[in-house]
Amino acid sequence: MTSTKKKLSQEQAASLLSELKARFEKNKSRHKGLEWNKVQARLEAHPAKLWSLDEMEITGGEPDVIGYDKKKDEYLFCDCSAESPKGRRSLCYDREAHHSRKEHKPKDSAMDMAEAMGIELLTEEEYRNLQQLGKFDTKTSSWVQTPDDIRKLGGALFCDRRYDTVFLYHNGAESYYAARGFRGMLRV
Incomplete structure (x- = not known):
């Protein structure tokens, strides 16, 4: 793993959010009816989760939103790389x-x-x-x-x-x- 502090710098967070937004917009069929601005606000409120997504990205997972759990009020991110990361x-x-x-x-x-x-x-x-x-x-x-x-x-x-x-x-x-x-x- 790249870090033990489990928090990204502002620059790292901005870069990751930009990458995630681009993937979100490119693959709309994976998350029909969901809005990026709500996903981003949730991510910004949970820096440790953003760190985990960065780890998924670094290891080749290409994480993307694949759903929303209404009962738990949670966005679901999953590795969407074509092959196992x-x-x-x-x-x-x-x-x-x-x-x-x-x-x-x-x-x-x-x-x-x-x-x-x-x-x-x-x-x-x-x-x-x-x-x-x-x-x-x-x-x-x-x-x-x-x-x-x-x-x-x-x-x-x-x-x-x-x-x-x-x-x-x-x-x-x-x-x-x-x-x-x-x-x-x-x-x-």
């Missing part, structure tokens, strides 16, 4: 899996990296909903939140899109591959 690949699933590897440990785990960034891995449902907005992970795959009963048995889940279909798979949680990363969700 480059700066978040070659990761095992979680800390336990990372510690279990005796040799050739990956640099980190998806769950730990997401926590450090202040975001959450997508659930399978969120991943499938994202795929309604475009074609993502046609060459890569992304870890998704794994139910405890599967994780307790040593497994973890990941998804991708092949043959114009979204697939859910399983693997050992300690596995990692150059083409597997994770997509994050941030609620603001």
Whole structure:
């Protein structure tokens, strides 16, 4: 991660907001009925969330607004890069899996990296909903939140899109591959 203070300078914040606004305007189909000025006001009121979005951007996630949760009054940001973010690949699933590897440990785990960034891995449902907005992970795959009963048995889940279909798979949680990363969700 680039910072431990979890707050951007004014210049960094302005640059990120400009990038996010341009992406928002370019991809209106992802957030029909939402207005950028309201999203920006919410972001400016929550500097730690803006820092998390910057981390998503730095690692190649290309975050964008994909919805609004009326019940919780939250805007939903998600990684919308075509493939799993480059700066978040070659990761095992979680800390336990990372510690279990005796040799050739990956640099980190998806769950730990997401926590450090202040975001959450997508659930399978969120991943499938994202795929309604475009074609993502046609060459890569992304870890998704794994139910405890599967994780307790040593497994973890990941998804991708092949043959114009979204697939859910399983693997050992300690596995990692150059083409597997994770997509994050941030609620603001």
